[in-house]
Every structure is written in structure tokens, then in C-alpha cells.
Amino acid sequence: MSIELQNLSYEYSSPKTLVLNTINLKINTGEVVALMGGSGSGKSTLIKIISSFLKPTSGKVLINGNEVALNRPFKSIAYVSQSSIKTLFPWLTVEQNIYYPNTLRNQLNSETKEYCNKLLKTLGIEKIRKSFPLKLSGGEQKRLSLGVALSYRPEIILLDEPLSGIDFKLAEELWDILYSDFQTRNPTVLFVTHSLDEATILADRVIFLNGNKQISEAESSNNNFETNGLTNHNERYKLLFNPTVIAYRNYLLETFNIAMNE
Structure with missing residues (x-):
């Protein structure tokens, strides 16, 4: 998928400040x-x-x-921000957070579950899959946020300094x-x-x-x-x-x- 910006500008209204x-x-x-x-x-x-x-x-x-x-993101775009916890659902477990993007897209099946389970292992968070995000360390939250972003194999990945801190x-x-x-x-x-x-x-x-x-x-x-x-x-x-x-x-x-x- 390609990305194109055409004459894009953005400014804050109060106080009026040109940003882009x-x-x-x-x-x-x-x-x-x-x-x-x-x-x-x-x-x-x-x-x-x-x-x-x-x-x-x-x-x-x-x-x-x-x-x-x-607020109408394309289904195949992943966004990871500097603050990991903001991209996670605190009421869902690690495992449920990883599964959720596929659930949302009606594509959670045995194949996508297997892919997500491999991600949990690759990211080193397999043993805490039943834990909740607020119980995790900052590093574990970073791992999970990346796992969520990669879980549905997006065609576009947007990373806003996701590994800072x-x-x-x-x-x-x-x-x-x-x-x-x-x-x-x-x-x-x-x-x-x-x-x-x-x-x-x-x-x-x-x-x-x-x-x-x-x-x-x-x-x-x-x-x-x-x-x-x-x-x-x-x-x-x-x-x-x-x-x-x-x-x-x-x-x-x-x-x-x-x-x-x-």
C-alpha cells in the first residue's frame, strides 16, 4: 500500500500555531x-x-x-505510539490484546491464532499471556504494543518512536x-x-x-x-x-x- 500526502497543512486553533x-x-x-x-x-x-x-x-x-x-483508519494500517499503554486495552489480557485486531476484523481463526501465539513467543511475553497490561513493566508493555501492531500483518506500519524510554x-x-x-x-x-x-x-x-x-x-x-x-x-x-x-x-x-x- 502506498501513502500520499497532498498539500497537507495543520495548525492549532488556540493559540493559532502552524504545525505542518x-x-x-x-x-x-x-x-x-x-x-x-x-x-x-x-x-x-x-x-x-x-x-x-x-x-x-x-x-x-x-x-x-x-x-x-x-477516525476511519484503513484496516491494514498499524500505529504504534511513544506511549505503549495508550494503544492497549487494560481490561484485556496480553493474549486477548494480541488476538483483538484479528477479532475486530473477523479473521480470528486457527491460522491467525497460531501466528499470534508465535508472536507471543518471539516477543518473550508468552509466559505472561494471562496478565493484564497495567501489571506489566514498561518493557513488557512495549513488547505487547508491537505484538498487537504486527498481529494482523498490516500492510502499512506507522511507528512514532515506539522504542523510546x-x-x-x-x-x-x-x-x-x-x-x-x-x-x-x-x-x-x-x-x-x-x-x-x-x-x-x-x-x-x-x-x-x-x-x-x-x-x-x-x-x-x-x-x-x-x-x-x-x-x-x-x-x-x-x-x-x-x-x-x-x-x-x-x-x-x-x-x-x-x-x-x-
Whole structure:
């Protein structure tokens, strides 16, 4: 599924503040795109608009050519926010939360249950499947929120810094799981990150929300370095010492700095 933003703007009414200014963007089917920008630049707002949780002041969001309506998300879009607990149902168990998206779509059957059960095991939360979200640690809530997002095999995944606030080791473990899913199923992905290293080695393309509240785009790496199959973070991060990757990372940093000063 593709994502297209046409002349998209958003502003707060009180006080009147421009957050996004005439955004035009096309993300192709199967593309993994990193979204970067300074604090308060509108990254989370943009993700929420694409997810249909916010209505743009003007402009359109198109998914496969079809316009997104407020609070009418497409069935094959997953959204994971910075706050895991907000995307979970506290009155449902871990297992029930994982099953729920398939139940909602009338596709909970033996095959989808088996897939969800494998996710529970992969995410390391199989032993707490009968627990409730509010009884879980922050790391366990992060694992569960990712499991819910992946449970129905969405064609579009929107990630708003979902691994913020957890230790580096756990974040890398969960990125391994996400990246493996990207490589296996080839969904369209837009993820917000503050990490230039993540953007360099995980994304096909990197975009920036600049000082004018518009999109600045870095040139693609053009696959000058190969990450396919590197589903272990240790293997991927070795790439950061590759001269070609170092040059591309430096280019991204320069582009980011220019964008922030526009």
C-alpha cells in the first residue's frame, strides 16, 4: 500500500500555531522511510494524521489512492505510539490484546491464532499471556504494543518512536523483530526517529521536517550498501564502520542541519 500526502497543512486553533505547512510526500508500497526533525517539529502530528486520529486543516492523505477520513483508519494500517499503554486495552489480557485486531476484523481463526501465539513467543511475553497490561513493566508493555501492531500483518506500519524510554539492549532486540518483519512481509513503513544511525541503516529513504514546517528529503542511499538479511542489530551496526555508510551518514547529518535552518 502506498501513502500520499497532498498539500497537507495543520495548525492549532488556540493559540493559532502552524504545525505542518503544505506537505507533499509519496511513500511507495514496500518502502521503509525514516522521519526526522527537531523537537516540536510536527513529526507525531503527521503520523497521527496519516493514522486518521487527527484531521488536517487542509489537504489530503491518500492510501492507495483512497482518501483517509477522520477516525476511519484503513484496516491494514498499524500505529504504534511513544506511549505503549495508550494503544492497549487494560481490561484485556496480553493474549486477548494480541488476538483483538484479528477479532475486530473477523479473521480470528486457527491460522491467525497460531501466528499470534508465535508472536507471543518471539516477543518473550508468552509466559505472561494471562496478565493484564497495567501489571506489566514498561518493557513488557512495549513488547505487547508491537505484538498487537504486527498481529494482523498490516500492510502499512506507522511507528512514532515506539522504542523510546527503554534501555538500549531491549530496543535493539525489538528492532530486530521489527526489521525481520519488514524483510519477510515487505510492508510500507514510516518511522519517527531521533537516531541518525537508525535512519542510516534501517531506512530506504530519510525525510526531515524542516524549520518551515515542510518536508526536506535526503537523496536515497541507492543501495550502495546492502542490509537485506541482516536481521541482527550487531550485524547491521557493523555497517556503520563501512566507508560508504560513513559517507552517507555524514551526508544525512549535513542535510538534517540544513533542513533545521531553513
